[in-house]
Amino acid sequence: MKVKYELVFDRKKEIQKKGKGLVQIQAYLDGARRYFSTRLHLTQKEWDDKKNTAKDPYTARMLREKIGEFENFEIHYRATHKKFSLDDFKHFLKSLKPAKKVDALSFTEFYRQQLAKQPQLAKATIVTHTVTFNNLCAFKKQVEFEDLTYSFLQDFDIFLRKKGKHINTIEKYHRHLRKYINLAILHDLLAEDKNPYRKFKLVTEPTDALFLLPEQRKRIEMLEFTPEQKELEMARDMFLFSCYTGLRHCDSYALTREKVVFTEEGEGLKYQSIKTGKWDYKPLFLLFDGAPARILNKYLPQRNKVRIFKGMSSQKVNKLLKIIAVMADVDPRLYFKASRDTFGTNLYMLSGDAKLVQLQLQHSKREQTDKYVHAIEQVQNEALKKIFKQNSPPANDGGAESGQD
Incomplete structure (x- = not known):
């Protein structure tokens, strides 16, 4: 059964004392509930009781995106572990905490975190990105940012070929890996001139559609x-x-x-x-x-x-x-x-x-x-x-x- 999400406003009745109430995300599964803070406090006038969201459209959109982050973590976790409970959200909350040291964050850990932080991705896309992640971990359990070199990509390519992967499937894995390397660059975790895909060529071959008359x-x-x-x-x-x-x-x-x-x-x-x-x-x-x-x-x-x-x-x-x-x-x-x-x-x-x-x-x-x-x-x-x-x-x-x- 999938988790049901909804916004809850001022559950702790703080408006009377503080003038603003906390907006929380309620997660419901198998008769159990968990509440997660959005860290957003609003006045009663800023909240739409009928629509159960913020009146300001930009704030409402931000709240939807926060729920989307929880939903995507659930999808990824189910795809990887085949089961899910509300207690598993502790892994998601842990991933949101900033790393104490940037150099302590590995690329594989960054990849895993980003899978749970992209609400715009379709469910099927998350699954395919997870398959790529699993193949990457099979090649090297923990990939550090300094490991991301042209030689690393060559060795990963050879590894996939030896596993019998089709050349177009390998190209798909490379596109996924390139996406998360580009994300790491945007997060200032990797210098742009260190991107190994600047020189590495992606190769595909034409395939005929197989169909039956x-x-x-x-x-x-x-x-x-x-x-x-x-x-x-x-x-x-x-x-x-x-x-x-x-x-x-x-x-x-x-x-x-x-x-x-x-x-x-x-x-x-x-x-x-x-x-x-x-x-x-x-x-x-x-x-x-x-x-x-x-x-x-x-x-x-x-x-x-x-x-x-x-x-x-x-x-x-x-x-x-x-x-x-x-x-x-x-x-x-x-x-x-x-x-x-x-x-x-x-x-x-x-x-x-x-x-x-x-x-x-x-x-x-x-x-x-x-x-x-x-x-x-x-x-x-x-x-x-x-x-x-x-x-x-x-x-x-x-x-x-x-x-x-």
């Missing part, structure tokens, strides 16, 4: 499983559900009964994207002749908080998809993101409307959608080559003699 998707749909293969069947169904809806793995994995909308026409899905924070509605009964609605009903739990695709973590479902790919005779590289790319390409094949695909996938830029347009154009070009190559007349090898009787 309708006949390939059909082969996966037609697979049959034994009672002992329930995990394979759920992984297949979760993958197909995303092929029909375009949901990312994080959103599919977070699905619960309370996000399902039941109408006279059929089931719909109302959810907030974990990555973008945008709200969306999917009419499941309309998409692909109601196929996603049938999958949903197959696994729909009775209780609201239970995950529909329980246990299907990213690592697990990707491992099972490799087995499914062999069974269905499709690309053996099959992974979950291919379901979203399959949705994009299939929807463009059916509609020819790139704007519709962009809206359905919540792409902020048209360039993100264009890869599906280009992929379908490439498929069509290959098909045309085969057709006209088969139907073209044979070449005349007779030369000049062919014109003689």
